[in-house]
Structure formats: structure tokens, C-alpha cells
Amino acid sequence: MSIDQNTAAKVAKLARIKVEDDALPALADEFNTILGFIEQLNEVDVEGVEPMTSVTPQRLKRREDVVNDGNQQPKVLSNAPDAREGFFAVPKVME
Amino acid sequence: MLDLTYELPKPKVISGAKHDWELVIGLEVHAQVSSNAKLFSGASTQFGAEPNSNVAFVDSAMPGMLPVINEYCIEQAVRTGLGLKAQINLKSAFDRKNYFYPDLPQGYQISQLYHPIVGEGEVLVELGNGTARNVRIERIHMEQDAGKSIHDMDPNMSFVDLNRVGVCLMEIVSRPDIRGPEEAAAFVGKLRQIMRYLGTCDGNMQNGNMRADVNVSICRPGDYEKYQETQDFSHLGTRCEIKNMNSMRFIQQAIEVEARRQIAIVEAGGTVDQETRLYDVEKGETRSMRSKEEAHDYRYFPDPDLLPLEIEQEWVDQIAATLPELPDDKKARFISDFGLSDYDASVLTADVESAAYFEAVAEGRNGKLAANWVINELFGRLKADDKDISNCPVTPEQLGGIVALISAETISGKIAKDLFEIVYTEGGDPALIVEERGMKQVTDTGAIEAALDQIIADNPAQVEKAKVNPKLAGWFVGQVMKATGGKANPKAVNQLVAQKLGE
Numbered sequence: 001m002s003i004d005q006n007t008a009a010k011v012a013k014l015a016r017i018k019v020e021d022d023a024l025p026a027l028a029d030e031f032n033t034i035l036g037f038i039e040q041l042n043e044v045d046v047e048g049v050e051p052m053t054s055v056t057p058q059r060l061k062r063r064e065d066v067v068n069d070g071n072q073q074p075k076v077l078s079n080a081p082d083a084r085e086g087f088f089a090v091p092k093v094m095e
Numbered sequence: 096m097l098d099l100t101y102e103l104p105k106p107k108v109i110s111g112a113k114h115d116w117e118l119v120i121g122l123e124v125h126a127q128v129s130s131n132a133k134l135f136s137g138a139s140t141q142f143g144a145e146p147n148s149n150v151a152f153v154d155s156a157m158p159g160m161l162p163v164i165n166e167y168c169i170e171q172a173v174r175t176g177l178g179l180k181a182q183i184n185l186k187s188a189f190d191r192k193n194y195f196y197p198d199l200p201q202g203y204q205i206s207q208l209y210h211p212i213v214g215e216g217e218v219l220v221e222l223g224n225g226t227a228r229n230v231r232i233e234r235i236h237m238e239q240d241a242g243k244s245i246h247d248m249d250p251n252m253s254f255v256d257l258n259r260v261g262v263c264l265m266e267i268v269s270r271p272d273i274r275g276p277e278e279a280a281a282f283v284g285k286l287r288q289i290m291r292y293l294g295t296c297d298g299n300m301q302n303g304n305m306r307a308d309v310n311v312s313i314c315r316p317g318d319y320e321k322y323q324e325t326q327d328f329s330h331l332g333t334r335c336e337i338k339n340m341n342s343m344r345f346i347q348q349a350i351e352v353e354a355r356r357q358i359a360i361v362e363a364g365g366t367v368d369q370e371t372r373l374y375d376v377e378k379g380e381t382r383s384m385r386s387k388e389e390a391h392d393y394r395y396f397p398d399p400d401l402l403p404l405e406i407e408q409e410w411v412d413q414i415a416a417t418l419p420e421l422p423d424d425k426k427a428r429f430i431s432d433f434g435l436s437d438y439d440a441s442v443l444t445a446d447v448e449s450a451a452y453f454e455a456v457a458e459g460r461n462g463k464l465a466a467n468w469v470i471n472e473l474f475g476r477l478k479a480d481d482k483d484i485s486n487c488p489v490t491p492e493q494l495g496g497i498v499a500l501i502s503a504e505t506i507s508g509k510i511a512k513d514l515f516e517i518v519y520t521e522g523g524d525p526a527l528i529v530e531e532r533g534m535k536q537v538t539d540t541g542a543i544e545a546a547l548d549q550i551i552a553d554n555p556a557q558v559e560k561a562k563v564n565p566k567l568a569g570w571f572v573g574q575v576m577k578a579t580g581g582k583a584n585p586k587a588v589n590q591l592v593a594q595k596l597g598e
Contacts, residue, residue, distance in 0.1 A: 061164075063165055065166065070136075
């Protein structure tokens with residue numbers, strides 16, 4: 001698999017990262033290096049091997065169904081560039 | 096247990112300009128888990144709170160915050176799976192679905208693409224008149240809800256409320272087994288009923304606690320059967336997905352409108368593009384959500400913040416042991432134990448509260464009579480009063496008392512209605528009211544005979560007419576009922592009238 005400049009531009013757009021046109025060839029090259037490494041990894045036979053998800057055996061930590069957070073509207077909105085009447089105010093987005 | 100057998104419903108056929116077309120429908124139903132706190136944070140799920148007040152920093156995606164799963168939500172997903180006779184996966188995992196939208200602060204939704212917690216199941220969808228279809232469930236997975244954008248509060252800005260962000264949804268995905276708009280609505284209705292029985296989702300569609308994405312395609316008659324035989328989708332048309340429907344009525348409208356749109360395209364020689372569409376209720380049309388298309392590349396990957404979810408069979412068995420009697424079983428039991436019709440049993444098992452109410456009324460009494468009174472008198476009266484079973488002023492014991500009085504022929508059916516009205520508006524013990532207000536049925540033929548004799552004596556002309564035209568006997572019955580204040584036993588009156596007029 002090879003990543004061309006168009007694909008690199010698309011990936012950047014999907015990730016909402018601005019990349020200037022003249023930076024795209026280098027970015028595409030980097031992607032190709034990464035994918036090349038992954039292809040190399042794919043050569044390893046892992047038939048029947050469970051993916052390792054943590055180094056020491058652990059169980060997913062769980063919480064009880066108790067409300068013990070929230071009620072902090074001012075804090076939640078404190079970093080918003082614009083907030084009105086308790087809402088985040090953002091440029092109009094309409095379907 | 097009575098086994099109910101059904102015929103398959105006929106698929107909906109729409110006539111195009113050239114051909115007949117059939118519909119193929121699959122649904123993705125998003126059901127909000129009835130939890131107190133969110134799936135991965137301790138913020139409340141309460142509907143209607145001040146904007147951005149039910150938000151933990153996990154929900155607003157502040158850097159460094161980590162999700163911790165709500166065990167109750169896992170339990171409800173398992174419970175729902177068991178209720179849909181589905182396979183429970185002891186090992187499941189969470190993935191990130193990446194897209195950008197102002198109401199999604201994380202920039203991804205935590206979902207379960209590759210390893211859902213619940214696998215294949217099925218739902219029996221009844222359509223009345225003895226028809227029903229088994230709709231296959233493909234999977235149920237848990238995921239986070241997004242926030243809410245409000246577009247009409249300001250001409251230039253959208254307002255965002257994150258209260259719903261991170262609330263636990265179960266996405267229930269059906270196979271394309273649904274063959275018409277009514278079936279689609281019935282499927283959603285059945286899921287809602289089952290989840291309300293289970294207590295896993297309150298099913299409130301108005302509040303958005305249950306929403307559906309509807310996949311619609313069209314095919315020529317015969318093609319669908321080929322698909323079912325081979326499970327090969329190439330026999331079916333290209334599907335479009337109508338997003339975010341939260342009313343049964345709109346689901347039906349949207350399916351019909353979308354099918355007709357596809358038929359027009361195909362018959363004109365065009366091809367249907369696979370895309371996401373929105374149903375515009377006002378215009379009665381579906382339109383493309385072009386903005387969603389580019390973003391459709393969700394770049395899923397396993398969420399590195401969350402270990403795989405492993406549950407134990409023992410826990411699943413414990414949950415299974417606490418499942419209530421489900422609607423299909425309850426309905427079958429009502430039919431076999433109480434001798435109810437299929438229709439009456441369906442009405443009474445529509446929700447747990449009605450079913451429990453009916454059972455309390457019918458306990459040790461005439462089940463059919465109890466069903467008639469609950470459905471026709473009680474439900475009718477509640478509806479007229481804009482009430483439902485949860486704020487019903489008549490207790491099952493009171494209604495049961497009325498039913499018992501009718502069965503014992505202590506009161507007539509007509510008086511029973513008066514008695515019901517008294518109990519409904521004033522309360523009180525029916526038996527006592529009957530006693531105190533002299534509502535007992537007069538079965539003493541002597542008293543009835545006396546009243547009838549008087550009427551016959553007063554109306555000789557009517558008697559002559561009735562002898563020629565037996566239908567006029569009803570007039571005498573009515574007069575006797577009137578004279579006895581409706582308390583005469585109608586059967587006894589009928590007999591006496593027939594006897595006297597025949598003399």
C-alpha cells in the first residue's frame with residue numbers, strides 16, 4: 001500500500017489538521033514509512049495468539065451507577081471562546 | 096405454555112410507473128439505557144436539566160480525563176440481549192469512531208464496532224390478524240450519545256448543550272428482514288415494549304430516549320426471497336439510510352417517501368446512490384446529508400483508554416434469573432389461562448402495568464369479563480380523562496369487586512356501568528355502594544311481573560301491536576327496566592315479556 005499526496009491531504013483534512021501543499025510530499029513519505037513498518041509486522045505469524053491489552057493482567061475498572069459529578073456549568077464553559085445562556089455558542093452548523 | 100402460531104405478513108408492494116416494487120428495510124435502534132449516571136462518567140442523565148449542568152470533565156473531554164465504565168449500563172445491555180434471546184459475548188471491546196462535530200467534544204464516539212457485547216437474536220413482530228414475522232437481530236452494542244445543537248436561538252450561531260454527551264445508548268441492529276412501513280413501526284414498538292418490560296430503557300421517544308436509523312432499499316418481487324435463500328445482498332437494491340427518526344408515524348412516512356423516490360430513480364434508468372438522508376417532516380421528503388458523506392470515513396480503532404470488557408457467565412446467568420416474564424410469554428399465558436382473544440391479550444400485555452392490573456382484577460374471577468371491563472370501561476374512561484394506568488383512580492380490587500358483583504348477578508351490566516362511574520369519581524367499596532344505594536338487581540320475578548302487568552294494563556294498544564310484531568317486545572323490556580330503575584335482571588324481564596305477550 002502506498003500513500004500519495006491526495007491521500008495524505010485527505011487524512012489531514014479528516015483529522016482537521018492544516019497541512020500546506022508543499023508539506024504534503026514529506027507527509028506522504030512519512031505515512032509510507034509507517035505503513036511499511038506495519039507491513040513488516042504483519043509478516044509475523046500470530047495465528048491463535050490473543051492480542052495483549054495490558055502488560056499485567058487487569059480487569060476493566062468499573063464504577064457504580066451513582067451521580068457524583070457534574071453541576072459545574074461555569075467551569076465547563078470557562079474555556080469556551082463564546083458562551084451564552086449556559087450554552088457553548090459556535091458558528092452556525094446546519095444540516 | 097400455549098404456542099402461538101402466525102402466518103407471515105405480506106410484504107408491502109408499491110406500484111411504480113412501470114413495475115411493482117417491494118421494500119427491504121433494516122433498522123438501527125438507539126435506546127438510551129435507563130441509568131442514573133452516564134456510561135463513562137458520574138454525571139447525571141436527567142432529561143431537561145439546565146444546559147451543560149450534567150457534564151463531567153470526562154464528557155467535555157478535558158485533557159487527561161479517563162473514562163470509567165458504569166457497571167449498571169453493562170448489565171442493562173446484557174439484560175436487553177437476553178430479552179431478545181440473543182447471544183451474550185463474554186468478551187467485548189470499545190472502539191473510537193472518529194468524526195468532528197461541535198456536539199462531540201472528544202472528536203470521537205466510544206462505540207463497539209468489532210466486538211459488540213451482544214450478538215445474534217430475534218424479535219417476534221406481530222402485525223395483527225394472526226400475522227407476525229421473526230425479525231433477526233444482528234447485534235447490540237453500547238456507545239456514547241452525542242450532545243445537542245440548537246440552531247434557532249440565534250441567527251448566526253448554533254448553541255451547544257453537552258448534557259446528553261456520554262449517556263449510554265444501546266444500538267440494536269436488525270437484519271434487513273422488515274418488509275414494509277407498518278412492520279418497521281411494529282418492530283420499533285415491540286423493541287420498546289420488551290425493553291420497558293425489562294426496565295432497561297424507558298422508551299420515551301419524545302425525549303429522544305429511543306431513536307431509529309432506517310435503511311431502505313427496493314427490489315422486484317421475488318428478489319428478496321433469493322436474498323433470504325443465499326444471504327447475498329446483490330439481489331437487493333442499493334440502500335439509503337434515513338437518520339435519527341424519533342416517531343413511529345414519521346418512520347412510516349419516511350420509508351414510504353424514500354421508497355417512492357428510489358423507484359422513480361430506477362424506473363427512469365438511474366441508479367440509487369448509497370448515502371445518508373434526512374426526513375424533512377414539513378416537506379414530506381428525504382434529502383441527502385452531504386456533509387456527512389466525507390465524514391463517513393470514521394477511522395475506527397480500539398480505544399486505548401479502555402481494556403476489553405470481560406464478563407463472567409455466572410453473572411450473565413444471575414441476570415437471566417431475574418428476567419421478568421416477557422410480552423410473548425405473558426400474552427400466551429393470558430390466552431391459555433384466562434381464555435382471552437389474541438387481540439385482548441395483546442392490549443392487556445402492551446405494558447407491564449396494564450398486565451399486572453388486569454391480573455389482579457381477574458384473579459379468581461371470570462377472566463374474559465375482567466378483560467372486557469379493563470379494556471372497554473377502564474381504559475376508555477382513563478383515555479377520556481387523559482389519564483393512564485399509572486394514575487388510575489380505581490384500584491384493581493375495586494374493579495375486581497365490580498366484576499364479582501356482575502358474575503354473581505348481584506347487579507346488571509347496565510347498573511355496573513353506573514357503579515363503575517361512582518367508584519371512579521367518588522371511590523369506595525363497590526359491594527358496600529350497591530348495598531347502601533339499593534343498586535341490587537331485582538331477580539324477584541314477582542316484583543318484575545307486577546311492574547310488567549302495570550305497563551301492559553296501561554298500554555293496551557302497544558300490546559296489540561306487539562302481538563303482531565314480536566320486535567316490539569323490546570319496548571316493554573325497556574319500560575320495565577325504566578320502572579325498576581334499571582335494576583331488574585334483563586334476562587328475567589325478557590323471559591316474562593315473551594311469556595306475557597305470547598299469552
